Amino acid sequence: MEEALCLSWAILLKKLCENWRGYLYLFLSIILSAVLGYILLMMGPIVGGIAAFGIVVGCIFRGLYLLTDIHKRVSNVLLKEDKAQKAYKDYLEEEGK
Incomplete structure (x- = not known):
């Protein structure tokens, strides 16, 4: 033990x-x-409340900005076409003609 x-x-x-x-x-x-x-x-309650509200809202906006930035970066990586997808797309275009 x-x-x-x-x-x-x-x-x-x-x-x-x-x-x-x-x-x-x-x-x-x-x-x-x-x-x-x-x-x-x-x-005090008024000044402290206003300052605390500003801090919380600032953190929320910063978090939303970071999430938007992460989404843009990830979507750019995921939307890139690889060779297989390109070949399949070309095949579908040729079959449609």
Whole structure:
């Protein structure tokens, strides 16, 4: 039992060491979000609410922009015609004549 527990901790530690930057950025974003929340609470309900609304709407618009950009890039890659599709299209055009 102790060996399995030690092995699982070793695997977890190995994964943590492989991706430590990701965890560091996550920790930093948690700390910064807590500080931002505290600042918004100290501003009062009106000013803090307006600032929080602006942050949320800005994040939503940024996410929509990124989704649109990803869609454009993926659709350009998927719409390219390969040799088999081109040959089939040419065959259909010849058969139609």
